[in-house]
Every structure is written in C-alpha cells, then in structure tokens.
Amino acid sequence: MPPEPTSRAVPPRTRFAPSPTGYLHIGGVRTALFSWLHARRHGGVFVLRIEDTDRERSTEASVNVILEGMRWLGLDWDEGPFFQTQRFDRYGEVLQRLLDAGHAYRCYCSRERLEALRAEQMARKEKPRYDGRCRTRTGPPPEGVAPVVRFRNPVDGTVVVEDLIRGRVAFQNRELDDLILARADGTPTYNFTVVVDDLDMAITHVIRGDDHLNNTPRQINIMRALGAEPPAYAHVPMILGPDGKRLSKRHGAVSVLQYRDEGYLPEAVLNYLVRLGWSHGDQEVFSREEMIELFDVREVNKAPSAVNPDKLLWLNQHYIKTLDPALVARHLAWHLERLGLDPTGGPALEEVVAAQRERAKTLVEMAANSAFLFREPEGFDEKAAAKHLGAAQRPILEVLRAKLADLEPWTREAAHAVVTGVAEDAGAKLGKVAQPLRVALTGGTVSPPIDVTIYLLGRARTLARLDRALAHAAGAGAAEPG
C-alpha cells in the first residue's frame, strides 16, 4: 500500500481527461479546476489528455473548445494535450502483454448472443454481465469471427478504493465481469486506455467525476494485473442543474465559452466553481492564489450540488467591481467589439469601467450600457423624451449648453459644479436638471452619475447631443443621428 496519498514527499501528477464529444461544460470545468488546484497546491504537474478513442463522436471542433475554454480560464497544463488516438501502438503493446500473461483472453461470442444473455439476465432481475463463456474456451478459434479481447477479472475477493473524498469503498469481484479491452476491430476501449495512460503518465491522483466510481475497481484490477499499484482516487460529485436535476442542454449545461460570451469573467467562473462542493469556513471570495493555497480535495463534499446562476452573477459583479479596471477594460474591449463598436472611439476604457462597474452584472451589460459613449444613440427613448425633453426643460438645457460650451477644465468636478449651479439658480432639485440632461446626452434614462457622464462623453459630443436635444424639445422634427 502506498503511504499517505497526499503526502508532499512526491509532487503529485494530476490530469484532466475529457472526451471531445461535445462542449466542455461547467461540470467538466470544475473537475478540471479541482485537478489543476491539487497539482498547483502541491507543486505538482497537471496533464491534459484528450480521450478521443470514440472516433465516431469525437470532433476537432470539440477539442478546440476544450483548449480554448481551458486557456480562457487560465487552467494551464504542464504536459499534453495527449491524444489517445495517437497512442494505439502503445495500447496494442500492453494488450499483448496481458494476453501473454493470461490476464486477458479472446472472446468470440457474437453480439447476438451477448444481447440475448443480457435480456435473459434482466428478465431474471439479475445484473447484466458477461457470463465468461470464452474464459475457458479451448481448441481452435471459430472461423471467420473477429474476436474482442476481454480482461480476466478476478472471480473472488474484494477491491477496495481508498477514495480521498468518499473514503473506503469496497467492491466484490464477483459483481464485476470480464470487460472488453479491445474491440473486434482492434481498437482499445475506455477502461483500458485510461489504465494504460494513467500508468504511463505516472498519474498519482485521479480526480474525476463520480460517474466513474463504479469503473474504478475494474481499472484497479487491470493495473494490478499489469503489476502496478493504482494511484489515489478522488471522485467528485456531479453537478446538477438549477432545478436539481441532471445537467442537460435545456438548463445550464452550456459550454464554458458561453459564459465568456455572456460577459462573465474567468475569475468569477472559477470562484463560483471552487465553492461548488468545497468551502473554507465562511469565505466566499477566493482569488486564484487563495484557491491554490487553500484548496484540499479531501474537503470536497460528497453530495452533488446544484448550480445557482444568481450567485455566479453576484460573483461576476463582485469581480467587475473589485478587479483592476485595466484588466476589466481588456474584457470590455472584447465585448464592445462584439457589439460592432470601436473601443478606441470613445473615452479611455479604464475610466469607463470605473464609471460603470457598479451598474453591470456582466460585461455584456456594461458594453451595452456604455455604447452611448462610442456611437451616437438612435434618437431618444420615447417615454424619456416625452417626460424630460419638453418645452419646460428647454431653458435649463440651454443654460447647460452655454455653460458647458466653455467649461474649463473639462473634469468631473467642474461638470458637477455646472449642474448643481444650474439647479440652484433655477431653484430646482438636482434631479430636475440631471435627468433631462441625461436623456439629452445618452438618449435614455440610465447612465453613470451625470457629472461622470458629461466628463466621459467629452465636450464635442456633449454639445452636439445637447443641440440635438434642444431641437427635439423645440419640436423641430426627428433628430438626425450623428
């Protein structure tokens, strides 16, 4: 038996081994995160392996999504990506070893027989499994039948999985059947490639979804037949949709990249995921460094957890508000471009972030709220204009225009003084001045504080828009954009 599995004597080697058959969803990302954290925490190595032996369903597009998603989140790998389809020679080699040692045998049973067998067993309310007919087969092989290769699983005894999360889980060998290692066409199957790879890549900690817990005793048996000791295992519970049901496309099993597209920050996604099934006292916010310092797989919960989109949103806003504006600005630029806007065609992005950070839960929202700084609004919001850009507001807007025309310096403070001064002179509350001005400048009723809005917009745009608003207020017909 190996010593304490998380001993720091040997740097751990962990891996993330997705199969490129769909998109990389949030559950997979969390597994990757936990694996990555374990490696980083203990100064180990994180390996990326693409399990693409299912050539029917594996796609290059899916591989790209995995790589892009990992990069976006900053889950960097130290080795790989390794592709299983490029290791077929190696699997063949190991398979031969197993065959030679008598740990594997060729099975000539037809699919029809297997299906019938399964049906019978189900009818008898038994667990469907291979009956081992070819296990002891002697004599010449049947003609014209391409055999599969099966593992000769021990018939009795117990396999114990010492799981870092579940604790000790025991399986009876008699519950296991002789699984197929290689198909009739010679290609290796999942449970076999995983064993070979985890061994070859010297993986010390297999951190994966708990849908694999039942596969583990089989894999351990194969490893032992190969004369190897199994690594430590940590089976993390599945992630459920917001409705508490299994994640599916209908509710939240979206690609990680969709979170990027919807305006989430990688910091928020990572923070959200690390708190899903793991905690450190009452702490909710974890920087990347803190996660690495504090995360311990052994503390991961055993129960599955449901995703909570609202909390992700909250974290996203938290990071939008607290991260370095320069960093957020880079993300904002990306989203502005997606909107068809030129990020350089307006005020400095860092200042935009500083002004908008408290009123946007996502970067998509921030980009949309900030669009007025980068292009001329499409006219005025009808209701807003009706209320704030009437004849009654004209005098105030005219005064504002006059004062802003030669305001020096063009700062937030100076703009503030103008607006409050106009309000005082008119004996009106600030809102009576600020709101019409806001509609005039932005076309709508929502924007950063009015002085900040003026400052960011700049003199030229401010005056042009005031002129347009004045024209509108005068009933001079529809304003021409730009």
Next chain:
RNA sequence: GCUCCCAUCGUCUAGCGGUCCAGGACGUUGCCCUCUCACGGCAAAAACCGGGGUUCGAGUCCCCGUGGGAGCGCCA
C-alpha cells in the same frame, strides 16, 4: 432489477458529541441612502428527510426506512 454513492435554509455551504433555541453567502422581503440605474448599509423570513439505537448528551456516531444519483455497452 442488481451493485455502488449521497442526504443541514429555495440554492451553495459552516458544523468534525456539549460553545447550535444551528452560523455565513446568493436569492427573497422590508427600511435607509440617492440626479437615473445601480452600489452600499441595516433588518427579517427561511434548514438539521423519517424512525430506531449508542451516549449523561447527536445535526454530528451506528442501523433501518424513504428520497435522490451513478454504473451495469465492441460509449467515454
């Protein structure tokens, strides 16, 4: 059906036999702040699945039940 896993507020969780009439966070509700939208502040409602044990004492340990989940492919 069989095997394995799981079970604290709506959700994520703290709790590792007494300090728990169960704490934090998201969300919800109310109040405050306020030039819009927000941010923020304060407050409130909200949970130990059920039943047996063990123990002086159980959310915490054991058993059973119930309810979820996973696996049982020439898928991964």
